[in-house]
Amino acid sequence: MALPIKYNIRNVLVRKGTTLATATSIGITVAVFLMVMALARGIDLTLQSSGEPLNLIVLREGATAELVSDIDQAKFDTVKFLDGVATANGEPLAAAEAITLLYRPRKGQSQGANVTIRGTGPQSTALRSGFRIDRGRAFQPGLAEAIVSQRIADRFQALDVGDRFKIQNSEFTIVGVFDAGGKAFESEIWVDINALKNATNRPTYSSVLLRVSDAAALSTVAARIAEDQRLQLKATPEVKWYEDQGGATSGTIKGLGVFIAAIMAVGAGFAGMNTMYAAVANRTKEIGTLRVLGFGRLSILLSFVLESVTIAVIGAAIGIVLALPLNFVSTGTNNFTTFSEIAFNFRVTWDLMVAALLFGAGIGLFGSLLPSIRASRFAIVDALREN
Amino acid sequence: MADLVGKIRGVTKLYTRDGFDVLALDNVDLDIPAGDFVALMGPSGSGKSTLLNLLAGIDRPTSGDVSVMGTPLGTLSESQLASWRNRHVGYIFQSFNLIPVLTAYENVELPLLLTNLGKSDRKRSVETALDLVGLADRMDHRPRQLSGGQEQRVAIARAIVVDPDVILADEPTGNLDARSGEEVMSILTTLNEKLTKTIVMVTHDPHAAGFAKRQLHLEKGVLVESVGKG
Known part of the structure; x- marks a missing residue:
């Protein structure tokens, strides 16, 4: 003992x-x-917590990040009308989005970091739960306006309502602050997709976000996209995408x-x-x-x-x-x-x-x-x- | 002849200290009958404590055999010796050696933790032992809250709590004043006479030795004299 x-x-x-x-x-x-x-x-x-269980994110085949992906309008039109893609009010629940980066100094520091600017479409918020405008208002489609997440407004200099930033030669005005329930896109600035395409002179998108009708459709829609040799795209469940x-x-x-x-x-x-x-x-x-x-x-x-x-x-x-x-x-x-x-x-x-x-x-x-x-x-x- | 509690045959103990061989015991033979009370006397370095340690199984002879209660200690492994010692030997130290962070009760209970006794049986045994040494009212005291004499009495309670066959005491009065020494010797005498406990005690003190039934004198590792009581 x-x-x-x-x-x-x-x-x-x-x-x-x-x-x-x-x-x-x-x-x-x-x-x-x-x-x-x-x-x-x-x-x-x-x-x-960032991925939605019925969402698929579509990127160019071989792309490991949205930043290096490229999808044109024709391909977007093809994938959004695939069988298994959910609809709302007769419209497919799909959003073509583009990504660019903005270097900004952090508050209280001279050094900064890249902040993701996401060009979003009409369905982008419907495809993400927990999104809400906290202060100010949403941006007007087509205008050089932006909304930023509260966390980004807190952590970076001059990224709050009323502040302005430039994407190439276009000046965007921040009109609102949003909250996304702690998800990854709370680290982003959102602008209208067309305004971003105009500012960057980029005709294509970085990614497409799709909502499928049910869990079984996750694999069937992903398989359809993978099998279509003309598309050269790859669809990944959004949950897995963020986990990776x-x-x-x-x-x-x-x-x-x-x-x-x-x-x-x-x-x-x-x-x-x-x-x-x-x-x-x-x-x-x-x-x-x-x-x-x-x-x-x-x-x-x-x-x-x-x-x-x-x-x-x-x-x-x-x-x-x-x-x-x-x-x-x-x-x-x-x-x-x-x-x-x-x-x-x-x-x-x-x-x-x-x-x-x-x-x-x-x-x-x-x-x-x-x-x-x-x-x-x-x-x-x-x-x-x-x- | 009464049953032998201790039997020592041809025991020699050789130490090496600082490169020199020291002969602590030289071919010693000794019988300790049951119920005996032996005082081992002799000058420092005569081998008294070594003999006591061999009987306790905390040291091993260089040659010769030590048997206690019929068990040849040389045949037991370290762990078997530890377990054997717990059941058969009560050891009393000169400087009491109580565990300072434990109370008197907890110190006395220590050897019982190695037995199969349940908590209530342990409590009964500890209380009996402390009562026997007159410290039933000091159970919750830590050693530093007790006098030297009281500490040694707790140590005696710890030595007898498992009802051992033999009590080995190494200078039990060596660190005590005369009055406390007298109390301790009185308890040991009671244990020997009333409870028929066999006791082997190492002492320098002739007065303490006077309580024993026999006095054995050692010189340079050799038993030279045996004096019986009147």
Whole structure:
């Protein structure tokens, strides 16, 4: 039987100062880990919620992003009248859209980032749920007017109602601010598709967004588009399209986060190891006594491992508390697929907190192993001689 | 002849310290009958504590055999020895060796955690042991809240709580004032006389040794004299 847990907890409490110092170093590591993971989770959740389950996004075959895709009017007319495409008031629920980028400095910084400008058609809002104008009004079709998302207005300089920006030689006026329920296109500026085509002298579209009539039609319509050799287009369910974008961006951030956290964890692990070596040195005689009473080597080893893990879990809890205020804080980063800003919220979710707790416990385990093995291997007679 | 609790035959113990061989015990033979109360005496370095440690199974002889309650300790592995020690040996240290973060009750309960006793049985045993040493009213005190004599009495309660076959005491009065030492020796005498516990005690103190039934003298690892009580 192992030593009672109260033995370890009280020993941890007796050494308040060292316990707190070690726990804090583990806590900071866990906080960094959790913050980076919350960043990646925010991107994932934003992109995962962005796709509509019955929407297909159509791009030129081989194009990996709307920015490098190209669809002419004839192809748009072909795909929007395919069987399986949903209609509303007799009109196909389909929107041909075009993308361009606007470089803009961020608020409070001289450096900036690319913001996606989307040229949208009459059906674009009907194809996306959760869209609403928060302030101002919608743009007038055909005019050089724009609406921006609240997040973009918050994060970039001079992108609010009344501000103006240029696309090539055309000056657009921002007339409204929209909200999109936290979805990916909340990182965009929307203008009328024809106004954008005029400004960029571009006759074609970047993508076509289609609503299909039911789930089965997702694959049949996609197959029809793929099979038509004249089109040279590829249709992807919008949900999958955004998930894949999320994987590319958040995967890189997660990798970076794990790398940084791993380096910090080694440092924190050694701090834990130092603490536990000191604990073992201070309690050598106690260890000898416990062995005389009949506690075996394994009980001693487990006891010190448990003590270290207890300190680490306290540290992980500190880390979680440090990271929690970031939950739902708005931020943005570069979307590695669209090469433009994606705005999202940090999301400190339950599963991430559990992962952070396990990560912290892992650091404690790493730090405890060598000192605990040392404690369990003392010769009883030698241990009893220690003061 | 009474049953033997301890049987030591031809035991030699050689240490190496700082590159030098030290002969702690030299071919020692000793029988400890059940119910005996033996005081091991002798100058520092004479091998008293080494002999006690061999009987407790916390050290092993270089040669020779040590049997306790008929079990040859040399045949037991480390983990078997730990378990055997828990069931058969109560050990009392000179400096009490209580666990400072645990209360008197919890210290006494420690050896019982290695048995199959349930919580209520453990509680009964701990209370009985603490009552026997006169500390039933100090159960919730931590060691630093107790006097030296009280600490040693808690340590005695811890040593007897599993009802061991033999109690081994290493200088039990060495860190105590005369009055506390007297109390401790009185408890040990009661354990020997009323509860027929076999006791082997290492001591420098002739007064403490006077409580024992037999006094054995060691010099340079050799048993040189055995003195019985009146």
